[in-house]
Amino acid sequence: MKRLLSFLLYGLLPFASVAATATDPRKVLVQAIAEEDAAKQVDLVKQLASSGDPLVARGLAAWRANELYLLTEADGSKVPVLLGAKADADGKMRAVRLIDAATVADAAGQPRVFRADELTAVDNNSRIRRAIKTTLDLFAITDPVPKLRRAAVVKLGQEQNAEYLPHFIESLRTEAVPDVVKALREAIALTRVSDADPIVRNAAIRELGTMRSVNSIDLLRELEKKAKADPAQFGDGISAALRSAIQDIESYQQWGNLVGTAFRGVSLSAVLLVAALGLAITFGLMGVINMAHGEVMAVGAYTTFFVQGVFGNGLLFSLLGRTVTVKGMGLTGGGFDAYFVVALAASFVTAGLVGLALERGIIRFLYKRPLESLLATWGVSLILQQVFRHTFGSANVQVDAPGFLQGSFVVSDVLFAYNRIFIIAFAGFVVFLTWALLTKTSLGLQIRAVMQNRTMASCVGVRTDRVNMMTFAFGSGLAGMAGACMTQIANVGPGLGQNYIIDCFMVVVLGGVGNLVGTISASGGVGVANQILEPWLGAVLGKITVLTAIILFLQWRPNGLFVTRSRSLDG
Amino acid sequence: MKPSFPKIIAGAAAGLLAFAATAAETVKVGVLHSLSGTMAISETSLKDVLLFTFDEINKKGGVLGKMIEPVVVDPASNWPLFAEKAEQLLVKDKVSVVFGCWTSVSRKSCLPVFEKENGLLFYPVQYEGEELSKNIFYTAEAVNQQAIPPVDYMLSEGKKKFYLLGSDYVYPRTTNKILKKYLKSKGIPDSDIEEIYTPFGHTDYQTIVASIKKFSAGGSACIISTLNGDTNVPFFKEFANAGLTSENCPVVSFSISEDEFRGLPAKQLAGHLGCWTYFMSIKTPENQKFVGDFLSWVKAPKVTGVDYTVSGVDPKGRVTCSPMNLSRMGVYLWKQAVEKAGTFDVDKVRDALTGQKFKGPVCEVTMQANHHLVNDVFIGETLPTGQFKVIKTFKGVAGEPFSEKFLK
Numbered sequence: 001m002k003r004l005l006s007f008l009l010y011g012l013l014p015f016a017s018v019a020a021t022a023t024d025p026r027k028v029l030v031q032a033i034a035e036e037d038a039a040k041q042v043d044l045v046k047q048l049a050s051s052g053d054p055l056v057a058r059g060l061a062a063w064r065a066n067e068l069y070l071l072t073e074a075d076g077s078k079v080p081v082l083l084g085a086k087a088d089a090d091g092k093m094r095a096v097r098l099i100d101a102a103t104v105a106d107a108a109g110q111p112r113v114f115r116a117d118e119l120t121a122v123d124n125n126s127r128i129r130r131a132i133k134t135t136l137d138l139f140a141i142t143d144p145v146p147k148l149r150r151a152a153v154v155k156l157g158q159e160q161n162a163e164y165l166p167h168f169i170e171s172l173r174t175e176a177v178p179d180v181v182k183a184l185r186e187a188i189a190l191t192r193v194s195d196a197d198p199i200v201r202n203a204a205i206r207e208l209g210t211m212r213s214v215n216s217i218d219l220l221r222e223l224e225k226k227a228k229a230d231p232a233q234f235g236d237g238i239s240a241a242l243r244s245a246i247q248d249i250e251s252y253q254q255w256g257n258l259v260g261t262a263f264r265g266v267s268l269s270a271v272l273l274v275a276a277l278g279l280a281i282t283f284g285l286m287g288v289i290n291m292a293h294g295e296v297m298a299v300g301a302y303t304t305f306f307v308q309g310v311f312g313n314g315l316l317f318s319l320l321g322r323t324v325t326v327k328g329m330g331l332t333g334g335g336f337d338a339y340f341v342v343a344l345a346a347s348f349v350t351a352g353l354v355g356l357a358l359e360r361g362i363i364r365f366l367y368k369r370p371l372e373s374l375l376a377t378w379g380v381s382l383i384l385q386q387v388f389r390h391t392f393g394s395a396n397v398q399v400d401a402p403g404f405l406q407g408s409f410v411v412s413d414v415l416f417a418y419n420r421i422f423i424i425a426f427a428g429f430v431v432f433l434t435w436a437l438l439t440k441t442s443l444g445l446q447i448r449a450v451m452q453n454r455t456m457a458s459c460v461g462v463r464t465d466r467v468n469m470m471t472f473a474f475g476s477g478l479a480g481m482a483g484a485c486m487t488q489i490a491n492v493g494p495g496l497g498q499n500y501i502i503d504c505f506m507v508v509v510l511g512g513v514g515n516l517v518g519t520i521s522a523s524g525g526v527g528v529a530n531q532i533l534e535p536w537l538g539a540v541l542g543k544i545t546v547l548t549a550i551i552l553f554l555q556w557r558p559n560g561l562f563v564t565r566s567r568s569l570d571g
Numbered sequence: 572m573k574p575s576f577p578k579i580i581a582g583a584a585a586g587l588l589a590f591a592a593t594a595a596e597t598v599k600v601g602v603l604h605s606l607s608g609t610m611a612i613s614e615t616s617l618k619d620v621l622l623f624t625f626d627e628i629n630k631k632g633g634v635l636g637k638m639i640e641p642v643v644v645d646p647a648s649n650w651p652l653f654a655e656k657a658e659q660l661l662v663k664d665k666v667s668v669v670f671g672c673w674t675s676v677s678r679k680s681c682l683p684v685f686e687k688e689n690g691l692l693f694y695p696v697q698y699e700g701e702e703l704s705k706n707i708f709y710t711a712e713a714v715n716q717q718a719i720p721p722v723d724y725m726l727s728e729g730k731k732k733f734y735l736l737g738s739d740y741v742y743p744r745t746t747n748k749i750l751k752k753y754l755k756s757k758g759i760p761d762s763d764i765e766e767i768y769t770p771f772g773h774t775d776y777q778t779i780v781a782s783i784k785k786f787s788a789g790g791s792a793c794i795i796s797t798l799n800g801d802t803n804v805p806f807f808k809e810f811a812n813a814g815l816t817s818e819n820c821p822v823v824s825f826s827i828s829e830d831e832f833r834g835l836p837a838k839q840l841a842g843h844l845g846c847w848t849y850f851m852s853i854k855t856p857e858n859q860k861f862v863g864d865f866l867s868w869v870k871a872p873k874v875t876g877v878d879y880t881v882s883g884v885d886p887k888g889r890v891t892c893s894p895m896n897l898s899r900m901g902v903y904l905w906k907q908a909v910e911k912a913g914t915f916d917v918d919k920v921r922d923a924l925t926g927q928k929f930k931g932p933v934c935e936v937t938m939q940a941n942h943h944l945v946n947d948v949f950i951g952e953t954l955p956t957g958q959f960k961v962i963k964t965f966k967g968v969a970g971e972p973f974s975e976k977f978l979k
Contacts, residue, residue: 125962126842126952127728130818158790218732218789253785264777271775395612395834396801401808408812415784417812420777489808490774491801493834499772534778539769540739 023047025056026099033063033080033098033122042131049138057139058082059098064132069119071095071104080122083114091115134159141167146177153180154215157187160194186213193219198234202241209245212252214413220246253413260414261531267420269527270427271489273520275500276507277430278479280519282355282472284508285451288363289374293504294497295384296476299354300347300483301492302388305397307346311339312400317391337402344484351480352473359472364465381497388494396493405488419488426485430478431520437474438516447471451514510550512560521561526550597640597877598633598915600625601660603671603681603692606883608648612800613894614673616830617695618643619884620895621670623868624902629876634906635913638876642666650680657681661688667915668693668905670898675699675741682707691917693901696894697825697847699745700972706917708924708942710897710904712848713970714749715977720948720965721823721846722750722795730793730821732763734786736779736806737797739768746797746825749974756978773802776809784813787820794822803827807839817842817952828892832957841955847893848946849933850959858932861899862891890957897944900931904938934966943970 025048032044048056062068062082070078081095081104092113095104103111124132133155140152153171156164165188172184189211192204205223208216224242227234275297282290306326309315314328331339358380366373401419408417438444449457450467458464486496507526511518526546533542554560602621604614625639633639642664646652653672660666661684668691672678675698685692685706697712725733733754737743747766754764765786767779786792798806803824810822822843827835829851851862869889872881908923909915927938934947948968951959971977 123960125960126817126821126844127962129842133818155790214785215788218791260781261778264781267777268775396804398836400836400838406812408814410814415781415813417777417809419808419812489805491804493801499774530775531778535782538767539773539775539779543770 025053026059029056029059030080030099033068038125038127041128045128045131045135049135055098055101057136060132060136063122063124064129064136066121066124067116068098068122069095069114069116070122071114071119081119083116083119088113138164138167141171146180149175149177150180150183153183153187157183157190158215160191160219162191162194165191182211186211186215189213190216190219193223198236198238201234202237205238205241205245209241209248212249214249214253214256217246217249217253220249256413261535262528263414263416263420265528265531266524267424267527268531269524270420270424271486272503272507272523272527273427274423274430274482274485275479276504276519276523277434277516278475278477278482279504280508280511280516281434281475281478283505284511284514284516284519285447286367286468286471286475287370287513288367288472289370289377290475291374291378291501292358292381292384292497293377293479294499294501295381295388296351296354296358296479296497297483297486297500298384298388298492298494298496299351300480301399301487301496302392302397302483303347303350303480304340304343304484304487305392305399305492307343308339308399311336311342319391333403337404340402340405340484344481347480347484348477349480351483352477354480355476356469356473358476359469363472364468367468381501385494385497392494394494396491399487399492401488423485423489426481430481431516434478434516443467443470506547506550510553510560512562515560515562518560518562596637598635598637599640599642599664599666601657601664601666601669601671602641602643603646603653603656603660603669604643604673605648605677606643606645609800610648610673610677612834613830615883615885616889616892616895617671617673617898619869619872620865620891620898621902622872622874622881622884623865624899626868626872626874627864628902628906629874633876634909635915639874640877641874641879646677650674650676653677653681654684657684657690657692658688661685661690667691667909667917668920670695670901672696673894678702678707689917691905691920693898693905695897695901699742699749700974701745703942703972705921705942708901708904708938709970709972710901710936710944712893712897712946712948713943713972714746714974715971716848716946716948716968717825717846718746718750718795719753719977720963720968721844721950722753724844724950724963725793725795725821725823726757728793730791731759732786732789732792733759733765734783734792734794735764735766735797736794737768738773738799738802739770740799743768743797743799747795749978750795752974752978769798769802771799771802774805776806779806780809780813780815783810783820784815787815790819792820794820796822796824797826798824799826800831801834803831803835803840807836811839817844823950827953828894829890829957829959830892830895832953833888833890835957837953837957838955840953843953844950844962845953845959846948846950847959848944848948849891849893849896849931850949850951850961851891852951852954852958853933853949853961855933857930861896861932865889865891896932900929900936900944903929904936939969941970941972943972945969 028044028047032041035041035044048060059068059082067083069081069083071081072078080098082098084094084096087093092115094111095114097104106112137152137155140148143149143152153168168184168188172181172188175181175184186208189204189207192200195201195204205220208220220242224246227238227242278296279290279293282288282293306315309326309328311331312328313330315326317324362376362380363373366376405419405422408415438447446462446467449462450464454464483496490496490499507522508519510526511522530542530546533545537545602618604618605611606615606618622641625641628634629638642660644656644660646656657669660669670693672681672694673696678694682704686704690706692707693710694707695710697717700714735747735750737747751764751766783794824843824845827845828847866889869884869886872884874881904924904927905920907927907929908920912919912923924938925940929936937945939945945967948965949961950963951961954960
């Protein structure tokens with residue numbers, strides 16, 4: 001045992017002495033923080049790349065996130081400290097000195113606690129944050145989380161820094177996760193493209209081609225230009241290697257574009273569908289030219305804002321000139337994220353109630369007079385907009401995305417954003433809900449009966465008045481849920497409804513008034529066409545082209561894609 | 572307690588004096604900003620800061636001993652109405668000077684009126700240049716003061732590809748045309764510049780963000796954004812969802828100042844850049860006084876010395892920003908020129924304006940013979956609080972409206 005110990009001691013001694021003579025990374029970091037000159041700061045941070053000290057890594061990460069603080073010691077000197085993860089009841093945390101990992105204590109040896117806002121955060125800027133990111137990336141090549149490992153490798157590969165090459169090769173030997181292996185191979189190839197040896201270089205270029213490395217195409221193109229301008233410098237074979245690699249990547253990109261465009265088209269279609277479905281019921285089935293549809297959506301959006309306030313930090317609004325304060329529950333994390341689910345239900349209910357009031361108060365008198373219903377609902381839409389302005393202010397309000405709707409995932413270089421996927425799924429859900437209600441319930445049967453022939457339905461004992469009311473409320477409720485969805489991708493303000501009303505009418509009319517299948521196919525067609533045209537023609541001209549196409553189509557088929565005979569259309 | 576007799580006398584005298592001051596001669600000054608319609612959100616703040624400045628000046632005795640009497644009109648974000656209201660101010664109200672306009676189209680709409688009636692207009696909002704009227708003074712940032720410095724900064728940061736994204740109207744299109752020429756002169760090839768426009772109120776930024784993602788794959792790209800107003804929200808939401816950040820692809824926005832942040836989710840824009848000649852966060856004693864005075868003024872708004880009721884000032888969450896500062900400095904420059912000329916006569920004031928210096932909240936500015944200012948330019952990084960942190964300062968940049976003069 002003793003021998004083992006002494007062996008360990010002697011064995012470790014040389015390392016220990018090396019560590020002692022080399023600059024202490026923690027000291028370097030503290031020096032970097034105190035440094036005034038931005039360029040020197042960056043150099044110092046870069047020196048830390050090989051230190052591997054977890055405290056340094058924590059310090060750097062905190063610095064980048066504005067969470068590293070300067071504490072004034074008793075002697076007036078300022079030392080950088082990290083705050084602990086656990087906060088006490090007052091939100092105070094223990095502080096750890098960056099230089100020696102010691103907890104800051106008072107004279108009696110008791111740990112002192114601080115609130116983050118009592119301390120000054122160490123300044124940072126985008127340059128220093130980039131340098132920190134590079135340094136942390138080198139740390140991160142060995143991170144236990146594969147996703148972070150991969151991000152680090154991709155980033156470092158771009159730098160084509162030969163110093164990193166041994167790190168990559170070392171990691172590649174032990175790496176098991178396919179994504180990271182791919183990233184490592186890409187990084188190695190990228191770095192080798194700048195190698196002095198033409199054989200290594202050309203092999204690396206071909207490798208990038210076979211790997212379909214999208215990230216390196218800019219670099220390859222630039223190299224091709226240089227090689228053309230000065231063939232002598234790059235030697236034989238490079239042009240052929242570059243050409244084939246670029247072609248490989250370009251054809252791969254075209255596939256990616258195709259899939260990407262398809263996804264974006266479907267996602268825009270889903271947005272249109274969700275927005276228009278309520279109108280497909282109130283206007284399409286019932287024949288009410290409902291200009292207030294957009295504002296009913298806005299009711300849903302403001303409901304979402306309200307629910308968010310209740311779950312989060314509360315909110316202020318004015319009601320009939322008085323300021324009302326709603327105290328929030330102050331939830332964070334998953335509890336807060338749940339607000340969105342509640343908000344979806346709540347916006348269905350509130351918008352449904354608004355629809356109910358609208359139907360009882362105004363629309364039921366106007367079923368036989370569609371033109372007046374247009375004017376009346378338009379008036380209602382103006383009134384509602386002013387109500388929003390007076391209640392929540394004329395500026396837009398902010399709705400934060402719940403955690404599960406932020407970010408995206410990538411499949412072979414095509415991006416799928418979570419909020420878009422959610423809206424596609426939600427569109428499917430709403431369509432299913434509507435279909436089930438209309439075809440599987442007795443209310444649905446009555447609705448269809450009333451829509452087809454009100455007098456006859458009334459004769460056989462259907463309470464048409466009640467059915468109208470329920471249908472309009474249901475359509476409004478759907479519009480409210482659409483408004484809740486829109487908070488995730490658009491602005492919430494008094495003008496929200498105005499931004500969507502034209503698109504909604506366009507989709508419903510194009511699909512054929514009175515036909516849900518028509519609405520679905522029309523939104524699909526308009527969405528996909530828009531996304532296909534936009535990269536070619538730009539957003540402005542793309543939209544104009546789609547509108548022109550719709551007008552021409554309606555000239556040819558005035559009743560839209562699908563023709564349904566219904567009460568309202570028969571007059 | 573019963574007031575003593577001398578006190579009553581003193582009070583009456585003070586009252587009389589105040590009355591005398593009110594009755595004392597006033598000088599009418601026009602305020603031409605939209606107080607309703609789409610632009611009201613931005614322009615109302617400028618009306619507020621102008622009234623605040625008149626109050627500041629009147630408290631110190633006015634201009635040439637005359638109290639400033641504001642004449643506020645509302646052109647309602649309606650461009651032809653700007654010309655009508657300008658005419659009304661100059662012909663009917665006979666104002667000595669007008670402070671106003673935000674959008675370039677509104678300025679261009681009332682420019683002929685100012686030239687016909689020989690009026691005087693101070694224009695405070697960053698614009699595309701290529702215009703110079705003898706009747707307009709542009710305290711606003713010209714293109715070489717707002718667009719060129721951040722591009723230089725991006726080039727110095729090693730950015731090689733530029734994505735020019737803007738709303739589809741005159742300011743972004745002209746600015747980007749100039750920027751493209753400038754980038755070409757710096758050796759950036761056409762293939763590395765992308766120019767994209769979206770309509771006002773555009774919400775679907777999927778395609779654009781996907782193309783940015785592709786464009787920035789090499790890591791050396793940046794975005795120069797002239798997107799206006801609330802279209803920034805869907806853009807930045809989509810941008811963040813695509814995993815793009817200020818570190819791998821920074822966005823420089825020309826149309827977002829502190830005042831716009833009141834309606835934007837600042838958190839999602841944190842780390843991106845803005846470029847202005849003033850930031851609320853700059854810590855000089857003069858600026859702290861300006862910000863403090865303004866914030867307390869909005870709680871009890873009034874214009875001292877004249878019979879004018881201030882209305883429509885929202886005291887909640889107020890900030891100061893570059894167009895507001897430039898508005899205020901315009902008033903002071905005009906005041907100094909009037910005092911130098913000794914008259915309110917437009918031709919004499921115009922001559923006196925050239926060379927006027929004013930120590931503003933963050934630096935001293937000089938009015939040049941070309942009706943533009945020499946001003947400091949700051950590049951700032953957005954903080955989650957909706958403020959900016961200065962990361963680079965360009966001292967004394969001389970505003971130049973015509974691009975051929977600074978593009979060589």
